[in-house]
Amino acid sequence: MEPDLDAFAADLQARVLKDAREVYSEEVVRRWLDPPHAGVIGNPDAHARVTGPCGDTIEVFLAIREGHIASACFVTDGCAPTIASGSMACDLALGKTIAGLREVTQEGILRALGGLPEANLHCALLAAMTLHEAARDWAAHDEQHGEET
């Protein structure tokens, strides 16, 4: 990259980060830039893909061991708050039972993220709904689980 282009890219990145920090909490910015739990689980024990009214989609993958969430991953085509919400939803899901996933709510995700702007409150709702849908996916295949987890 040409030096001028390097400087331009660095300046642009700094401005984008500055703007983001004016709108979002540090936790949201941190998870947006380097989201824990981003990715997929091959052959997951439970899975859900939900598209919100805004058109953004979150997909959640769960690995379940002895009735508890051993691993949770997500992918999304959404914006920074959606990424942060998906990441936090997976964090909050870890160690819970399938029934316990109901405790991961929009409010809990928002609290853990340090809040979101009014226009992005639904991002946390979409993340919680996707997790709950994954719990339903598990329940729908309940008879197949047997002693496997």
Ligand code: FES
């Ligand atoms: S803007 Fe719609 S889920 Fe984030």
